[in-house]
Amino acid sequence: MNRLFKTFGPGPRLAVPIMLFLLGGFAAPLLAVIAYSFVPARTFSLWQKWSLGNYVEIFQSSIYISFLWSLGLAVATVVILAIVCYPVAFGLTRVFGRWATLITLLFALPLFVSENVRIYGWILFFIKNGVLLGSLKSLFGFELESIVFTTGLTLLGMVYVYLPFMLFPMTLGVSMVPQQTRDAAFDLGASRWQVFKEVDLPLSMPGVVIGFLLTFVLAVGALAEAKVLGGQRVIPITHDIEIAFTYAQNWPLGAAVSVLLMLVVGTLVLLVLRRFDLDTIVGRR
Template sequence: MSTKHRLKSHFDRAAGYTRDSSNPLFALVRPPWLFMAPIVALLLFMFVGPMLAIVVFSLQSGNTIDPNPLHWTLAHYAEIVTGMATGTGVYGQVLGNTALVSAATVLATLVVSYPAAYALARKIKRYKVVFLLLLIIPLFTSVNVRVFGWALFLVENGVLHSIFNLVGIGQYPSLLYNRYTVLFGTTYVYLPFMLFPIYLSLLTIDDVTFEAARDLGAGPLTIFRKIVFPLSMPGVVIGSLFVFVLSLGADVEAQILGGGSVFTMASNINYSFGYSQNWPLGSAQAVGLLLITIVAGVVILRSLDLREIASRGESR
């Protein structure tokens, strides 16, 4: 047998063995698992690894890692949990501010986004691409740049002050450094993360559904209440999850627009790692924020039928 035929026979035997579905080892190196390998490796290296480091650091008594578990402590967690449970001290205030800002941001973005998403999906035909580009372009700009732009617009003797002077309004209360301005900033920054899931969800509703409802005598309000809103709920839920999780980590908005008047969990973590140089305390707060995010995500996603959503995409 020639070398060529020998190599071909070896290759054919190896290929046949790889196709053997009864071998779990080779099943792991076939698509789709093979296609998932790069992103899994990236997540393990860039997310799981740093999270494990933060968890270990949160159990230390100082800014160095002691490899002996007998010297680890839960004192930082006890301090945080006690303050949040009693609602007193800095941690009670931080928890209240964070929950209020996140919940209010979800509500505000939903109220603004749903009509716009409905109009883009069902009503606007001409210039739809232009409107979508106007909504997407801000995402290409850093959050810091956008928030600093609003700060320069609202600051005393800034752009807004000049506009008010032109119309004869000389005195007005400062719009910076209060809770409502922080809420305005988070709503502006995270608005696309609510709008686009709702928009995509509305696009999955077939026109035939609307025609059938009209033929059966349903009016616009009934169609919205019985068809549009229930079928767009996946987009509402996913958008709410995105906005809630992202606003939990709203640090730039709280610092620049709030000016330290509104302390959130994210800004408190930044303070612990930066100004106070208390890395274990900052790590414990980061772990707490991560746990809140995971619990919120699980609770919200449990209300979705992900298989039904996936089947919608396959049917189109």
């Protein structure tokens, strides 16, 4: 025992509980999903002949359409949120002053309400004869087309739901830019655009990149927005996974699609991290 204590320092020893927790709570289920992806379709036991049959089936089917929808919607969400959130983050850090806390609170408050409740609330708001269209009709006589159950509203819903996950890391990033550096740039004759391009954006990149990654990973796994707001006009990959695990009872196929999704997302994230080394941009080395 003493030898063990001498071999491993207090750090590794104290990390044992969390390592066990992660092994049981994260690694084991993940390994189970990977293992299931190799067993024959529509079976439930791991103890049988493994094959790549489920992956072959995926590549021969139209599941790529769902992959493309998920990736496309996630990229669109990230781009829209980047454009929307950067000015807000800048305002929260440099412009709004004592109102910044209140505005931050307003952005954070929706997180305290379940996502499903908020999304169903949107349906009641936007549906034909609902809060918006019904009020316009009865108050002003306008009869407009409803926008529920469309791809556009799915995207809008994703932008709304994931806004805090882009805004808060971005705000942190913008707040890391020293005011003295900006002042120095202005004193040396830089224009506002030059200060933004040469000072603000590069120095706030840690927050921006973390916001991008967080939002992308969450958005690519989004399901409720397409199901409820989009009325399944778009089938994201998570919906295919859900159907495989429920109505189809094809756990191996669902597991194989999940593994592919993890690989695709993991690869994209690694590519971004190769371009932007988080340790470097947060100043650890």
